[in-house]
Amino acid sequence: MIPPSGYLRRVILTLTIVTVPLLIGLIFTYDIIKINWASNMEDQISIQYQTGPRKSAPGDAVRFDGPSEPKAGVPDNPVPADDVSLSRGQVLYERHCALCHGGGGLGDGPITQFWKPEMRRPANLTDARYATMSDGTIYITISQGYGTMPPLRENLNPRERWDVVNYVKTLSQ
């Protein structure tokens, strides 16, 4: 055999230096050599449900449920039922409520044809009962849902909810 020239020898040496660690690495990845890494959850530190110390929120953190979710009592409507609010409320009503409550508020939205018979149907918002219901109660209904009605606080911000409340009030008048 002809001994390899100096150049070839350097190439072979370089390839060996590069590939040997790679091959050794592959042995580990293919589980040929098993190393018992502590990867089982039962081996890790676990904090049990409700165990302390409980971290408190930074003082300047904004509560995600801040003024939009009253903690107690029924909130007063801070948004006057002017033309702007009512026209916004109508658009939002048609987008978020009409599919169940119907465009006219009769509780006959298109989705109700799929309603199971045993489920309580969407309220008829033209009912006189809603003319006397306080704005805050309707606001809470939108925010938290009611019976089969889902909470819609993630769809509507507080201002939008009050616009819808103002509009809903016009349905029963």
Ligand code: HEC
């Ligand atoms: C997925 C369907 C659905 C959507 C969307 C929906 N509602 Fe309802 N809503 C209902 C159902 C069903 C009821 C009756 C629940 C019950 O009686 O258990 C109801 C009840 C109500 C009531 C009566 C609560 C009471 O105390 O009598 C109001 C007011 C109301 N909805 C307003 C709204 C407004 C405003 C929107 C839009 C922001 C809206 N709903 C969106 C299904 C829906």
